Amino acid sequence: MSTATTATPVAAGRKPATMAQALNRALRDSLAEDPSVHLFGEDIGTLGGVFRITDGLAKEFGDSRCTDTPLAEAGILGTAVGMAMYGMRPVVEMQFDAFAYPAFEQLVSHVAKMRNRTRGAMPLPITIRVPYGGGIGGVEHHSDASEAYYTHTPGLHVVTPATVADAYGLLRASIASDDPVIFLEPKRLYWSKADWSADAPEEVAPIGRAVVRRTGRSATLITYGPSLPVCLEAAEAAVQEGWDLEVVDLRSLVPFDDETVSASVRRTGRAVVVHEASGFGGVGAEIAARVTERCFHHLEAPVLRVAGFDIPYPPPMLERHHLPGVDRILDAVGRLQWEEA
Amino acid sequence: MSTATTATPVAAGRKPATMAQALNRALRDSLAEDPSVHLFGEDIGTLGGVFRITDGLAKEFGDSRCTDTPLAEAGILGTAVGMAMYGMRPVVEMQFDAFAYPAFEQLVSHVAKMRNRTRGAMPLPITIRVPYGGGIGGVEHHSDASEAYYTHTPGLHVVTPATVADAYGLLRASIASDDPVIFLEPKRLYWSKADWSADAPEEVAPIGRAVVRRTGRSATLITYGPSLPVCLEAAEAAVQEGWDLEVVDLRSLVPFDDETVSASVRRTGRAVVVHEASGFGGVGAEIAARVTERCFHHLEAPVLRVAGFDIPYPPPMLERHHLPGVDRILDAVGRLQWEEA
Amino acid sequence: MTVLDQHVWQPRTDPAPLLPDPEPYRLLGTPEAGALDAGLLTTMYGQLVRGRRYNRQATALTKQGRLAVYPSSTGQEACEVAAALALEPRDWLFPSYRDTLAAVARGVDPVEALTLLRGDWHTGYDPREHRVAPLSTPLATQLPHAVGLAHAARLKGDDVVALAMVGDGGTSEGDFHEALNFAAVWRSPVVFLVQNNGFAISVPLAKQTAAPSLAHKAVGYGIPGRLVDGNDIAAVHAVLTEAVARAREGGGPTLVEAITYRMDAHTNADDATRYREDAEVEAWREHDPIAVLERAMRERDLLDDAMVRDTEQDAERMAAALRERMNEDAVLDPMDLFAHVYAEPTPQLREQAAMLRAELEAEAQS
Amino acid sequence: MTVLDQHVWQPRTDPAPLLPDPEPYRLLGTPEAGALDAGLLTTMYGQLVRGRRYNRQATALTKQGRLAVYPSSTGQEACEVAAALALEPRDWLFPSYRDTLAAVARGVDPVEALTLLRGDWHTGYDPREHRVAPLSTPLATQLPHAVGLAHAARLKGDDVVALAMVGDGGTSEGDFHEALNFAAVWRSPVVFLVQNNGFAISVPLAKQTAAPSLAHKAVGYGIPGRLVDGNDIAAVHAVLTEAVARAREGGGPTLVEAITYRMDAHTNADDATRYREDAEVEAWREHDPIAVLERAMRERDLLDDAMVRDTEQDAERMAAALRERMNEDAVLDPMDLFAHVYAEPTPQLREQAAMLRAELEAEAQS
């Protein structure tokens, strides 16, 4: 019977920090190292962002490195495109998931396509930070899990951290990437805490690599971002039912780490994909489909999905019924046709 | 060995017509029957639309029933919301797939949510016509297959005709629906022709019902819209290889007709999903995942997908390499593990 | 006449009458205030005092955990109330998230108006009942709705006007532009009321626009722009009433910019000390909308201490009733999650609803 | 001074100087034309004639199936050429799909400029070479790019100006609004050139806007608006040059509206007879940009029949060379589909590329 592990190497000088602090530190270190890094967004300067992720950065680096923009998301992303065309490395903040939608045309028709349409002459190293998902009691339009819109758009990288260390590592890697990256920040993990140091970010979380957060032999839970802690909790609870669950944290949705995921499912023979976005056409569908394509003869049961319902995100008082919880995950694990094993 | 069939009942007075003409007729009949139907869009009035789908309607019904709007897609959809709030039944045209993106916020944050957020007090019977997909030699931004963005958005119905009769029937049903419908028109089928009459549209194509276009026993091709003719062609070609393929035309992506699809796959034991949108996170992923969930023990092979590559839509001269063709479909069918059967 | 004039060059609107006055329009404290209808002023005063009390009560409810969040309109009550008073019952109001007070002043049950912010559902009232659209959170998105509704009403021959509210920050959004342009081209009966309260959360107006005033944006659409002191309820009401009348008579839309100030933080979750000086807030207290009206009414002997006390007591009763009702736990049925997504639930939703129902039953049994 | 002035009320821009003149600015045919530099006029004339010939050639190439589609700028050459001439080599041009001529006039190889419309790739040139952004098809989306680039250049201390082109229809899009506002707030060195050619495909200006002029939109952003006769190349050039200079000196953005006319259909695929009268097109022939310049130059004896002939022959040679090169089949490698999606192809793309490669090999063998 295995226990929860984290794949991040132990580094010197680790201290307790929240994910919000790690993100702040990643932005600060990127600003300090690379003068072409510029932060743009609503309320990110003087206020430090509504989630305080940019706290203190305007003060330290000046208004022109951490800029309060007019209130217009297409304008924010569109001007970021122009800045990147001139060789800068813009990092934009969309204040909430649903408030990134006004920038959708700029994103799909320009950001995702510019390198390709210019045969590589005009790469766009833009990082788009999007606080996403629910579980924080937000009123409507403040809790969308919008990742599937991005993962289906070729030309974008899509990453999402689930741990404090990855928040730092992946954000550094995203800003350093020469391609546009949608950096999805799980709102409800902003205040999650862990011992962590800012050392060796590249080793911590390279874009495109999933990580096994818990090894197990009975079945694999495949998840990312806000659902990782829920899956780890479910895995602990499953021990009592006699299931030894492996938990894979994808971290990077595009590119997708088929190797790590398939290896795990081949080993366990069963899998459940967990995310809080609506199930229909969600990222879980892609994962279930590709895992099945690759591991068909190793599967003892169909890959199941535990996802949000196919409904608009619920009001705060009802969100717990929508979000995948431990019970719903265990329920799905229970449906993995054990009797036939 | 079965042959190609169409499921539409033979009606009196059938005449050859193009899909464009059937759509035009559907709009005309809806305008004539229901004074609350109003058409809005760019160039749909005097010009009759860049694809001539609204040809003659402004003349017949007046500018206020078929209105040339200012050039602003969020404005078009946003004002349609307001009109629907006042009891009208707006039918808006987005000139091309990629030009619907500016309206994405209105679509996701209002159109899809209004009925739900008002506990049903404020339904929005809006039909959004989107000419979509490639194969017409269009320059960039004119050939996006954008259906996955819509199918993942709860609150929207998403339908797409593949035949002349369904074009009429589904459009009538969409306009009559009390919910918002994304009506995806396969551009490259606009000029496809068939014998057809405008009778009994409700019977022809109710929203939510797939149809078996060709019965077969070896494997099921699951497809919709622009890829249906390709699949039917592939099915004919497959006969020579000894495969008798069933072809299911989904017609309605949301709601999804699990019954028809699952019944077919249970019968054949093998399935390939075909669409031209990029594969990663495409509608095919959802179909593969849900068919596998429902038919796991009937499957002789994993459900495979034949889809566009995960790249921005190619320039005209290269699009044939991107679009799923007969060979690529047959290739996938060949990989359905026949040797193990 | 050259070819330019004949063919492309529009039958030109003269821009001069579209331009707002250089100074915000004021009534209270000016000689014209003497002519204002006493009954109207009394109504306004009552509404302002109740509105202020409502704001205070709602903010208090956040502290007691009874509201998830509250974006207060304290300091902006003159605009909120005037917007409601300027409309006929058949007209429509399109509020933003900050404008629950306008909805309440128009007749929406305050508990229902607060549903969104309490978190038991999204829109708590039936929009058709008082002709108040759902409170809109995505900024400026409600403006094209107002235009569409007004346009539809006009097509139907109904003399209905739509009044849409938006903040200074919201004017930067593309939807603001598209809505004003559609309204202008269609000459729709819409009044756009911009409450310029100086900030979009932490971002001051100077980082939002370089325009002479937000009202000057009207010219670019060919519609009149009006600038008004947003803390002078009589002035706001007069400007809005005039714009509503013009819209009703087929004169087309108007853009009104009301200069006001948000006395509280953006919401209870915000820390306004991070981006503005207390001194600025203090300075605005002098120009408080209630004080401004009170001074003018006392000058005309339309208000005395007894009336002030009565009005405050009335507001207190309203607040007590609201508090009491809000202290009741909301009755929620999780199955409602599936009830209103579509007219008919899809087969997929029926499956999901069955799953939730089973869970709830299991929960109830354990 | 009240609290309004102190705190919310902006250090106000005087709107008067921002307002465009009521009539489009003209130079050719006016007394001032006498002072125009002869060399500049000769350059302009040569470019106009070549530009017209280029438009004709490109249209002919659509008929021969050598171009997928061509949105002609016939009739609008004065704007196209003036835009290119108003910029320094270090400046940037942001063209729309209609502006291949501006790109060519700036130095982009015409074959490369036509790549998008031929269909062998999207952008055919390296944008950095001549500092010409990709031709933008989604309307008005290129405007914020221009602002961002200009802003970045300014932050870096480079005195680079961005000139962005858009049509009258494009001004209705939200991106137009957001771009102008950002530019104004940041005082970015950008010049926005609106070619008002009277139509957005079939939609006439009167259905697009009710503004006194599109240039009047400038006021709402606090920037100057200029109105110019778009078929008077000297006037367009003068206005743009002045705006570029102002931008370069830190004076911020300008909105320029040039009144012109599209003599051809929207593209070769369009049927313009459906929405406009031949008489209107004919009337505009009188005001053709080449004719207007020619008259002015002949008046000053800067042009004679021989020069006209020479210029036309030069244009003919250019056209012949273009035709010849466009008649060569484009050399295409389908594997390019995967080469530039990301800096490094993802594992998924490597798999897909392998599949295509196998298909191509099988195809080659059969």
Ligand SMILES: Cc1ncc(C[n+]2csc(CCOP(=O)(O)OP(=O)(O)O)c2C)c(N)n1
């Ligand atoms: C499209 C969109 N972007 C961002 C937000 C987040 N947000 C909520 S309120 C606000 C500031 C709005 O300022 P303003 O329009 O001046 O209105 P006020 O809050 O001052 O009433 C922001 C940025 C939003 N709600 N919608």
Ligand SMILES: Cc1ncc(C[n+]2csc(CCOP(=O)(O)OP(=O)(O)O)c2C)c(N)n1
């Ligand atoms: C966002 C977007 N919506 C719609 C279109 C389709 N479209 C292409 S050109 C055009 C008309 C543009 O008119 P205008 O801006 O006046 O430019 P012109 O063609 O006259 O140069 C339209 C509607 C588009 N390219 N982009």
Ligand SMILES: [Mg+2]
């Ligand atoms: Mg504000």
Ligand SMILES: [Mg+2]
């Ligand atoms: Mg035009």
